[in-house]
Amino acid sequence: MLGRREIVCQEAVEMISDYIEGGLPRSQRRRLESHLAGCDHCDEYVRQMRETIRLAGRLEPEDVPPQMREELIELYRRWRAQEA
């Protein structure tokens, strides 16, 4: 890290998604973590990104129309009949 300038908030926010994915190269991760350790705002930003991802993971799928299942059974039987 010697000789490398510290990253600023505006750069940090561009790295957060990759950071959460575990995809940052080690040197960048260290620079980011050292920034986060001293910056409450960016630390809060990370928390918000994690919360956004958590909420996305809890979105319920829209209801599958019930007649679709029936149509797919029909589709399957037609396909089988053609195959036979």
Added chain:
Amino acid sequence: MLLHTVIRFVPSPHGGVLLGFAALAWRGARMPPDSEAELLTRLRAGDEEAFLVLVDRHQATMLRLARSFVPSAQVAEEVVQETWLGVLRGIDRFAGRSSLRTWLLAILVNRARSAGASEGRSVAVADVEPAVAASRFDGTGAWSQPPRDWVQESNERLDAAALADYLRDALGELPARQREVVLLRDVEGLTGAEVSEVLGVSEGNQRVLLHRGRSRLRQALEDRVEVA
């Protein structure tokens, strides 16, 4: 794939035992009663019940993904039907190199794109779009308008359903390619590599799209919770 890695790196003479454990762990993690491999075997043998298990397992994801490409729910349903037909026709050629889910979602994406894709509304990956508006930083790049603590706020004041509505709206407003990546990675829980495969984008572009999409969603939540 995990199994192959283990086979390559486990040395003999204890390899057999270690491999046994590894294989057990692998089976335990990946082979529930209605496992994919078993369902595929049954499907190839013409078992309608196996087809329905697969339909019930994947249908909601497929519809949600299809809907992000095409303009109406009806077209999305047609795309899903065509996809299942494609799956049935191609099942004997499915080599199992990727998971069945990845394979069928990739088929779906191809069909959806040719069925009147919304890619036209999309922004190119190369477009430079900051995660947070430049106006919120001062001349040195430090926050001048720091993020508001909406997480705390939302936990105290909003119920989960209201937040989910905000998020669903925001997801719907993302540029198509960002939405597709966020949908598959964060909503459906595919790995980054699977998302790349399904959408036919490089892993680098996948990461960029994910970053942009997540950044916009976070901003949307900050905006929405603020005005709530």
